[in-house]
Amino acid sequence: MKSAEVIPFNRSNHLLKKAQVLLENTELFYSDTQKGVMCLLDALPYCQPATVLKVLPLLGYAGKDRVLWPLFRLIIEPEQDEQIRFSAAVQLGTAASQSRDPSGVTAMLIDCLDYPSSSIRGSCALALGWDGNSIAVNHLLDHLTDKDRDVQAAIVTALSAIGGVHVYRQLTHRLKTGSIEEKRSISLNLWRFAEKMPQVKDVYVEQIDLIEAEVKVDLLTGIGMIPLSEKILSVYRRLLGETDGQAQLQVLLNLSTRTPSDYVELTPKLKELAKNGENKIRQMAIRLLSKR
Numbered sequence: 471m472k473s474a475e476v477i478p479f480n481r482s483n484h485l486l487k488k489a490q491v492l493l494e495n496t497e498l499f500y501s502d503t504q505k506g507v508m509c510l511l512d513a514l515p516y517c518q519p520a521t522v523l524k525v526l527p528l529l530g531y532a533g534k535d536r537v538l539w540p541l542f543r544l545i546i547e548p549e550q551d552e553q554i555r556f557s558a559a560v561q562l563g564t565a566a567s568q569s570r571d572p573s574g575v576t577a578m579l580i581d582c583l584d585y586p587s588s589s590i591r592g593s594c595a596l597a598l599g600w601d602g603n604s605i606a607v608n609h610l611l612d613h614l615t616d617k618d619r620d621v622q623a624a625i626v627t628a629l630s631a632i633g634g635v636h637v638y639r640q641l642t643h644r645l646k647t648g649s650i651e652e653k654r655s656i657s658l659n660l661w662r663f664a665e666k667m668p669q670v671k672d673v674y675v676e677q678i679d680l681i682e683a684e685v686k687v688d689l690l691t692g693i694g695m696i697p698l699s700e701k702i703l704s705v706y707r708r709l710l711g712e713t714d715g716q717a718q719l720q721v722l723l724n725l726s727t728r729t730p731s732d733y734v735e736l737t738p739k740l741k742e743l744a745k746n747g748e749n750k751i752r753q754m755a756i757r758l759l760s761k762r
Contacts, residue, residue: 489513530561599628622655630662694724
């Protein structure tokens, strides 16, 4: 009697197929998130990068305590795909905000703010940014002088996500007194507080004439992220009439994201630049006028 051929069980393929079913039918995942999360975690080591990027939002949404350390390991993997590292950081923050006790992973993330790799430092900073994570605030503020601008930006983003009056006051104080690099990073990201702190608009407007010249464009870039107001339009009108070409160009870039009705009162200034501005500025002014 011939013995039957034994077909080896391929565990990785089996896990990948189960994960794929959940990705294609998210209602099945949400019907039993505990089981779904465990299935995705088991399959995660075998997934291709594109699949990992689809898995991570589900883990962040429903994983809570179970996904903290797997996501942390993705962040600190030296050869990690940068998109995966960034997504893992965002989702770790989401999961930690729902966790019963995120203190352990919080401590490790704080320790990694001194990691040699700027990519890992920035991702760990970003992962610390969830509403109410007050324990991380002073550590993030201490690292705001990081030599890498992307890390600085990640720190300000995390601080704005944590929120709170104390954080807002610290950042606005450093916008006035910090190093040039700190001021640049804060200028580019302070708008993230706008929903919680209506004064953000006034801080930007106040600083436009006080900030160092080399930071003005960054400050205007941040202003461009806030809804237009009479105060902001007044600043734009004045800058469009001055001779600072970089500031004029940034104002025009900011206006290019708005509808023409938002900046109709700037039409005389735009017409003037369309006639007499430098080539690039003239072309952009003409383009804005043509949108009316």
